[in-house]
Amino acid sequence: MLCNRYCREMKNIDTLLHARWVIPVDGKNRFLEHHCIAIHDDRILEILPCDDAREKYSASVSRNYDQHALIPGLINSHTHAAMNLFRGLADDLGLMDWLENHIWPAESLHVNEAFVHTGTELAIAEMIRGGTTCFNDMYFFPDITARVAADIGMRASVGLILIDFPTVWANNSEEYIDKGLAVFDHYKGHELIKTAFAPHAPYTVSDQPLKRIRTLSDELELSIHMHIHETAHEVSEARKNTGVRPLTRLYELGLLTPALQAVHMTQLHDDEIPLLASSGSHVIHCPESNMKLASGTCPVKALHDAGVNVALGTDSSSSNNDLDMFGEMRSAAMLAKISTMDATAVPAEQALQMATINGARALGIDDITGSLEPGKFADIVAVNFDTIETVPVYDPVSHLVYCSSREHVSDVWIAGRQRLTDRVLNTIDESRLKADCIRISENIREN
16 A cells, blocks of 8 residues: 555656766756756756655666766867868868868868768767767758758757858858858757857958848847957958957957857957957857967966856867867866966866856857756766776766766767767667768768
């Protein structure tokens, strides 16, 4: 009789994840020990002690992660996903040499819908296996990128690319914008896919298209994702051609708003940081790409101290060579310390915030993801600390940033649906994908 009453009182839900540590990144709890995440209808229902969860809930799926940390899914706030197929094509070069003499010619020869489809699938596979559950992209054929992400079940903000000159995607600014708006209309209200305007950079987009983007951004409530102040050469050329630094020009055009995602920002004057802070603009830091291309160093500590939201991105695999957000967290923390000669700059907890909730804020989705909190989508990553490389554990938050790596990611959920199980992708045929990539790479090599 008691058993029947007890069973009736238990609530039936979809999933219970019991963990040694839960790191919610919620601004309240650094980490929770021996806690459980209850998931129902794709969202987090409750986070509670494991013993309480066993008494309160009956779940269709219940998994124990006795030596794991459960963390929010990582958010890669700046990618060019399809460029995974150019990984290693032109290394050890400066940005403009890399772009003008190698990447842009390769793109003109090889980029088409099939290239973007396969390259995006490869990038998503790599990101899921590395604990990334959402990416913010900028590349040609955004309709294909969105379709691939939606089919796989990956969260994405897809950039509606804009450049002054013709490419395989469009011939002029009007066509770029019109085709982008069609993608926006198609995915409006989609659970996983959102869109953002993506003018490439100040040096590739003129004033009139930027003014139109600014107006449309307000009307449609879309973010603006743009490379800005990436190198000293970019800034000096802008001053030579326009008489002002790029950030000043964008300010005069009205683009410095909470909608702006300013990528790289390695060349900032002290008086530009308060301008960014007062405008509510977001900065997306890509430490490894900036180091590899010798572009400069984003002043993350100064931006953070001024109240600017700073998120993390990898940039493309052709300038970084991987889409590893664990590596970016570690690099961001280390680079901030050595560039300021301050060992307290960008501590582990801040690095993790940059890779999770700060990215969600930059993308305008912090109400649905970026932290583990009731009501948000269950975008969750399990990180195994029971390995030779990760024992013992004194502080799981520091361990994530300074010790663990993407190879320690065992399981991934996006909107409550498991996309990686014991390091096996659930919605991607890895063998077929690798064969497709090798076939495309052989064609690139021959041409």
